[in-house]
Amino acid sequence: MPRVSRSPVKFVRAALQWGTVGACLVVGIRYARGASLTSVERYCPFGGLETLGALITKRSFSCATGETNLALFLALVALTVVSRKAFCGWVCPVGTLSEAIRAIQNRLQWFRPPWTMSGPADQALRWVRLPILAIILYFTYKTGELVFRGYDPYYILFSAHGHDVKAWSYGILAGILILTAVVPMGWCRYLCPLGGALWPLSRAGILRIRRDGATCTDCGRCDRSCPQSIPVSRERDVVSGECTLCLECIEACPSKSVLALSTPGGFRA
Amino acid sequence: MRVTPWFVPLAVVVAAAAGVGGARLFTAPSYVRAYAAAAAHPGTGTRDPVTSHFVVAGLRCVDTARTMAGLLDEVPGVIRCECFASRNEARVTFDPGVTTPATLKEAIEGPVYDSTSFRFEYGLYRVLRMDGRDVANGAEG
Numbered sequence: 088m089p090r091v092s093r094s095p096v097k098f099v100r101a102a103l104q105w106g107t108v109g110a111c112l113v114v115g116i117r118y119a120r121g122a123s124l125t126s127v128e129r130y131c132p133f134g135g136l137e138t139l140g141a142l143i144t145k146r147s148f149s150c151a152t153g154e155t156n157l158a159l160f161l162a163l164v165a166l167t168v169v170s171r172k173a174f175c176g177w178v179c180p181v182g183t184l185s186e187a188i189r190a191i192q193n194r195l196q197w198f199r200p201p202w203t204m205s206g207p208a209d210q211a212l213r214w215v216r217l218p219i220l221a222i223i224l225y226f227t228y229k230t231g232e233l234v235f236r237g238y239d240p241y242y243i244l245f246s247a248h249g250h251d252v253k254a255w256s257y258g259i260l261a262g263i264l265i266l267t268a269v270v271p272m273g274w275c276r277y278l279c280p281l282g283g284a285l286w287p288l289s290r291a292g293i294l295r296i297r298r299d300g301a302t303c304t305d306c307g308r309c310d311r312s313c314p315q316s317i318p319v320s321r322e323r324d325v326v327s328g329e330c331t332l333c334l335e336c337i338e339a340c341p342s343k344s345v346l347a348l349s350t351p352g353g354f355r356a
Numbered sequence: 357m358r359v360t361p362w363f364v365p366l367a368v369v370v371a372a373a374a375g376v377g378g379a380r381l382f383t384a385p386s387y388v389r390a391y392a393a394a395a396a397h398p399g400t401g402t403r404d405p406v407t408s409h410f411v412v413a414g415l416r417c418v419d420t421a422r423t424m425a426g427l428l429d430e431v432p433g434v435i436r437c438e439c440f441a442s443r444n445e446a447r448v449t450f451d452p453g454v455t456t457p458a459t460l461k462e463a464i465e466g467p468v469y470d471s472t473s474f475r476f477e478y479g480l481y482r483v484l485r486m487d488g489r490d491v492a493n494g495a496e497g
Contacts, residue, residue, distance in 0.1 A: 096365065103365060103368060103369075121413075124444045129442055130376075147385055147387065147418075148384055150386075150441070152441075153386070154379035154443075155442060158379040160375075163371065166371035177364065177365065294359060332364050348360070349358055350357045
């Protein structure tokens with residue numbers, strides 16, 4: 088019987104995640120109904136990265152991007168340097184829905200994929216995000232338009248059938264959701280361009296999960312709880328660029344002292 | 357050094373607040389147009405140029421900003437238009453001796469010729485606020 092517990096930090100994480108999903112839905116629906124001029128695009132930090140090239144060379148923003156996108160992106164860079172991909176695990180609404188699909192599969196024991204993506208195949212597939220990122224940035228810069236808006240699951244989900252969302256966009260969204268069901272966190276791990284952009288920064292992040300090998304019983308619960316399939320039980324310091332500091336591994340660990348959030352200097356248990 | 361797990365949500369909230377609040381530090385237009393007509397209509401020459409601020413529904417990207425700025429092409433006295441698409445805002449600089457904000461509003465809300473359908477489209481842009489005043493329901497203009 089799995090241990091059922093709900094620490095206050097875990098509760099706060101869920102509140103932040105679902106609060107963001109709710110806020111995005113409200114913003115999207117209000118915009119679609121004409122009650123507000125603020126689109127969900129305004130709060131996408133990836134827009135800040137997309138417009139960076141135009142801002143530097145042309146002194147203007149691309150398409151519908153603006154100051155908020157840029158400021159959110161810069162804040163995201165700072166957050167990532169300190170707390171790795173905390174954005175992905177604590178805020179990103181697409182990440183939240185991906186986690187929800189995984190949780191539902193686990194809860195209902197429904198179509199749980201018998202495989203786990205790890206090892207060299209997993210590592211190789213994570214590089215796919217970089218060419219996707221390069222293509223998006225190149226064409227956004229060349230055209231000055233957010234040409235991939237119709238492919239963006241965040242925009243398709245929360246814009247309430249916004250501008251550039253076509254029938255095929257929902258097909259793409261369905262494909263992404265199916266991928267997420269077949270490969271846990273598939274979009275985040277292999278396709279998300281923002282995840283690709285944050286990857287190197289996250290790898291150099293200051294905070295990390297530290298494991299005390301002397302007291303660890305190698306039960307493997309931390310490995311199984313990690314949404315990103317990071318082999319926590321084989322690391323001393325989890326310095327993976329994929330770690331979202333969701334703290335699920337600490338939560339899953341039966342001992343209170345084996346895993347802890349730490350700075351590079353670490354601690355000695 | 358051990359760090360309390362509460363540091364992570366705190367960092368996330370601080371970053372989100374800095375991101376939304378920090379937007380005020382950056383200002384760059386999405387689209388800028390300087391009008392040749394201003395040179396052809398030099399105006400009275402007795403008054404300094406004035407800039408009016410418009411919040412415009414329909415102004416949402418560079419493309420719509422370009423089209424909206426095009427509506428001011430034939431308005432005498434318009435010197436420059438800066439569009440901030442993410443804020444739905446346009447700043448129009450004009451010669452007050454030649455034109456007025458009300459004329460600019462009328463021009464912005466005018467029909468747009470669609471060269472693909474060969475028809476005029478109406479109501480693409482609607483001025484909601486003009487120099488801080490609510491004008492959405494024709495209260496002023």
